[in-house]
Amino acid sequence: MPDKTMSAEFNVTPQKVDAVVVGAGFAGLYMLYLLRDKLKLNVVALEAADGVGGVWYWNRYPGARCDIAAAHYSYSFSKELEQEWVWPEKYPDQPTILKYLEHVADRFDLTRDIQFDTRVEIAEFDDKEQRWLVTTKKGDQYSAQYFVPAVGILSDPKIPQIKGHENFKGGSCFSGRWPKEGVDFAGKNVGIIGTGATAVQAIPVIAETAAHLTVFQRTPYFAVPLQNKVMTEAEDKRMKASYAKIRKHDRESVGGMTLSEARPSAMADTPEQRKAHYEQRYKEGTFNLWVASYDDLIYDRESNETAAEFVRSKIRERVTDPEIAELLCPPKGITFGTKRQPCETGYFEAYNRDNVTLVDLNQTPIEEIVSEGMRTSDQTHELDYLIFATGYDAFTGSYLKMNITGRNGLALKDHWSNGPRSYFGLSVTGFPNMFIITGPQSPSAFYNFPLGIERHCDWIADCIVHTNGRGMAAVDVEQKREEEWVAKVTAIAEETLFPQASSWYMGDNIPGKPRAFAIYLGDGQVFYEMIEREAADKYPSYNFVPKGGEKTGTEASARVKT
Numbered sequence: 207m208p209d210k211t212m213s214a215e216f217n218v219t220p221q222k223v224d225a226v227v228v229g230a231g232f233a234g235l236y237m238l239y240l241l242r243d244k245l246k247l248n249v250v251a252l253e254a255a256d257g258v259g260g261v262w263y264w265n266r267y268p269g270a271r272c273d274i275a276a277a278h279y280s281y282s283f284s285k286e287l288e289q290e291w292v293w294p295e296k297y298p299d300q301p302t303i304l305k306y307l308e309h310v311a312d313r314f315d316l317t318r319d320i321q322f323d324t325r326v327e328i329a330e331f332d333d334k335e336q337r338w339l340v341t342t343k344k345g346d347q348y349s350a351q352y353f354v355p356a357v358g359i360l361s362d363p364k365i366p367q368i369k370g371h372e373n374f375k376g377g378s379c380f381s382g383r384w385p386k387e388g389v390d391f392a393g394k395n396v397g398i399i400g401t402g403a404t405a406v407q408a409i410p411v412i413a414e415t416a417a418h419l420t421v422f423q424r425t426p427y428f429a430v431p432l433q434n435k436v437m438t439e440a441e442d443k444r445m446k447a448s449y450a451k452i453r454k455h456d457r458e459s460v461g462g463m464t465l466s467e468a469r470p471s472a473m474a475d476t477p478e479q480r481k482a483h484y485e486q487r488y489k490e491g492t493f494n495l496w497v498a499s500y501d502d503l504i505y506d507r508e509s510n511e512t513a514a515e516f517v518r519s520k521i522r523e524r525v526t527d528p529e530i531a532e533l534l535c536p537p538k539g540i541t542f543g544t545k546r547q548p549c550e551t552g553y554f555e556a557y558n559r560d561n562v563t564l565v566d567l568n569q570t571p572i573e574e575i576v577s578e579g580m581r582t583s584d585q586t587h588e589l590d591y592l593i594f595a596t597g598y599d600a601f602t603g604s605y606l607k608m609n610i611t612g613r614n615g616l617a618l619k620d621h622w623s624n625g626p627r628s629y630f631g632l633s634v635t636g637f638p639n640m641f642i643i644t645g646p647q648s649p650s651a652f653y654n655f656p657l658g659i660e661r662h663c664d665w666i667a668d669c670i671v672h673t674n675g676r677g678m679a680a681v682d683v684e685q686k687r688e689e690e691w692v693a694k695v696t697a698i699a700e701e702t703l704f705p706q707a708s709s710w711y712m713g714d715n716i717p718g719k720p721r722a723f724a725i726y727l728g729d730g731q732v733f734y735e736m737i738e739r740e741a742a743d744k745y746p747s748y749n750f751v752p753k754g755g756e757k758t759g760t761e762a763s764a765r766v767k768t
C-alpha cells in the first residue's frame with residue numbers, strides 16, 4: 207500500500223471529479239455510461255486490468271462460459287445494442303462475452319474515461335469536505351463526491367498456501383488469472399485443484415488436449431448439464447424480435463431470467479412423478495433442476511435428498527467405472543444446491559477417458575508440492591502444469607482490499623468484522639456517497655447479474671440526481687435501516703438449508719471468515735419493488751447532509767431529510 211503521506215508527492219493536487227467508479231466489467235461500464243452520459247457528470251473509472259470485461263476479462267480458462275442464456279445475460283438498456291449484436295451460442299463462451307463488452311465500451315465511447323492498469327489502494331471519506339479521496343497503487347489521487355466500487359462479488363482469488371509451491375518446476379496459474387496468451391497443454395501432464403463451477407467447465411476441455419489430466423477433488427459437486435446449443439439465424443431473428451417480451455418477463459421474475467415453473471413440494475409427488483419431473487428439468491439444463499423443480503428443495507432435507515439422489519443416479523449412468531462414479535457422487539449429508547450448482551458439458555464423461563485421473567483428497571490428502579509435481583499421502587503425481595481452480599473470497603474480499611474508510615475514520619473491515627452489512631446491497635451506513643452494485647444482502651448471485659446490475663445502477667443514478675438536485679453534499683443510510691435489512695436477509699436464509707451447508711455463500715472457504723449468508727433469498731421482483739419504493743418515497747431510510755453542513759453544525763443537526 208502506498209504511504210499516504212508519500213502519495214501526495216506523486217500528485218500534489220488530487221484530480222477533482224464528480225464520481226470515481228472502480229471496475230470496468232458489466233457493472234462499471236454501465237455505471238460509467240449512466241453517470242457520464244445521462245447525468246452529465248465528470249467521471250473516471252479505474253480498472254486494474256489492461257482492458258474492459260471484469261470477470262470476463264480475467265476468466266480465460268478453457269471452457270469458461272456463461273450458464274445463463276445470452277437472451278437474459280446481456281444489457282437491456284440499449285435496443286440498438288440488442289439488435290446489432292449476434293450471439294452465436296445460447297450460452298456464450300468467455301471470448302464472446304469479452305468481445306461483447308469491448309464492443310459496448312467502443313460503441314458508447316466509454317474507454318476514454320477508463321484508467322486501465324490502475325488498482326485502487328485506499329479510499330477514504332473526508333468528513334470536512336464531504337468527498338472521497340481515492341488513491342491508486344501508482345500514487346494518483348482523485349477527489350470525488352461519489353465513490354462507486356463496481357468490483358463484483360467473485361473477483362478476489364483464493365489460492366491455498368500449499369507447502370513447497372515455490373519448488374515446483376512446472377507452470378501454474380489461478381483459473382481467474384489465466385494468461386492472456388493462453389496455455390498450450392499438448393503433450394503435458396496437467397493437474398487441477400478444485401471441482402467447483404470453474405473446474406467443471408475446464409476439465410472436459412483441458413482433457414481433450416493434455417497428455418494427462420489429474421483432478422484433485424476435495425468435495426464432489428452436484429453438476430447438471432448446461433444444454434448449450436449453437437444459435438441458428440432464425441433463432442437469432444426470433445430472439446431479436448422478442449427482446450421486449452423477454453426483458454419484461456425477466457424483470458417480473460424471481461431471479462431476473464426465464465426458467466421453468468417449479469412445483470411446490472417434492473414430497474407431494476409420487477416417486478414416479480418426481481423422476482419424470484426431474485428428468486424433464488435435467489433435460490432443460492442450466493438452473494432448471496436447481497431452482498425450478500420443487501420449491502421446497504432448499505427448505506426440506508427429505509425433499510432435497512430426492513433431487514440429490516436423482517443427480518447421483520445420473521452420475522452413475524454417465525461414468526463407466528463404478529468406483530470413480532461413487533467418488534464423483536456427493537455423499538448423503540451434502541445437500542443439493544446449497545453449494546452453487548455447476549453447469550457442465552461432458553464433465554462426467556471426461557472421467558471415462560484414459561488420460562484423466564481422479565484423486566480423492568479425502569483418502570489421499572495433499573502433502574506438498576514438489577519440484578516434479580504434487581505429492582499426496584500415497585504417491586507423487588508428476589505434473590508439468592498446475593491449475594488452481596480454488597475459488598474466491600466472495601462478497602467482501604475485493605472491497606476490503608481497497609482499504610475503505612468512511613465517516614469518522616470507520617474502516618469497512620471493522621464495520622464488516624462480523625460479516626458484510628449493507629442496505630439493499632447498495633449502501634453501507636457510515637460510508638456516505640459510496641454506492642455498491644449488487645452487493646451483499648442484495649439478490650446478487652441469485653439473480654441474473656446484468657439485469658440486477660442495471661437495476662442497481664439505475665437506482666444509484668436516481669439517488670445521485672436527487673441528492674445533487676436538492677443541493678446536498680452527502681447521502682448516508684440510517685444505521686437502523688441497515689440493521690433491519692441485514693436481520694431480514696439473515697432470517698430468510700435461516701429458514702433454508704443454506705446456513706447448514708459449507709460453501710462460499712457462507713464464507714466457509716476462507717479460514718477465519720465470519721459465517722454469514724449475504725444473499726437476499728426472497729423474490730427478486732419484490733426486492734426491486736422495495737428499492738424502487740425507497741426512491742419513489744424520496745429515500746426515507748437515508749439522511750442527507752447539506753453542502754457545508756458538517757462544517758457549520760453538529761453532525762446531527764446538519765443532517766436532514768429531503
Ligand code: NAP
Pocket residue numbers: 270271272273274360366381399400401402403404405407422423424425546567595596597598651710715
Ligand atoms: P468454488 O466454487 O469456490 O470451487 C473451488 C474448488 O476448489 C472447490 O472444489 C474446493 O473444494 C476446491 N478447493 C479450494 N481450496 C482447496 C484446497 N486447499 N485443497 C483442495 N481443494 C480446494 O470456485 P469456482 O469453481 O471458481 O467458482 C466460484 C463461483 O464462480 C461459482 O460458484 C459461480 O458462482 C461462479 N462461476 C460462474 C461460472 C459461470 O457463470 N459460468 C463459471 C465459473 C464460476 P471444496 O468444495 O471442498 O471447498
